[in-house]
Amino acid sequence: MASEERRVEELLQKWEEEVRAAREIRRREADWDFIRRQPPRLRAALELYVETGDLHLAARIAGMTVDEFNELRLKAKIPVVL
């Protein structure tokens, strides 16, 4: 039981570090001029994507399907970080 708890704790810690590193990469590589030129709703969705990497949520904010939002993400040069 203790080893299972330790495994979970280690996983959660590893994921937290991954989330932080991925956010930094998205912030660094995003085309902020492009993002700032977008209408408020799309700008908010792109900023949310930079912060969270959540394509579904960002697409919902933008009022698009994930596929459509992915096209916008590419134009904004925001990478998917794995």
Added chain:
Amino acid sequence: MEVAVIDTCFLINWARFSGRGKLKLLFSRLFMPELTFSEVRSETALMVASKWLSERFLVLAPTLPTDEDEVEEILRFVASHPQLPAIDPPELYAFVLARRLGVPFLTDNKAPKRVSQLSTQYSSVLVLDSLDVLKMIADRGEELGTLVESFMKETGFRFSRARLREVGLLGL
């Protein structure tokens, strides 16, 4: 390994990748829940999906009423673990389909992989992301570095140093 389930993100990412044909080195058929397919809208992804559907390389699978209970169970699991990324219904149905068929689930969403790592109940589902798949293709005689570089360039992906180390592209 011949059959796998894919979700929308995997399809739209691989539709942009010039090496997408290499998926056929690994799989003879890809399943996708109909519900998930309805999210595909871009011309690039629809053109690829249309070709794959006509070849029966891609097959749409119906969602069964029995999937609903399992979807609810997973949603409850995710809700009780706030550290897990959100998981949306379309990818959930793909996850449940992969579990039902006992085949790998190909997705670039982090949530399904983490659910399978965290929950012993779902650990039987093998969840593979694009880097895992590129590595498997490379194991069939392709050069991994070249594949990864092309994939990142064409799809706007970045793989973390930790992941690149995992697949042997960076020194330990």
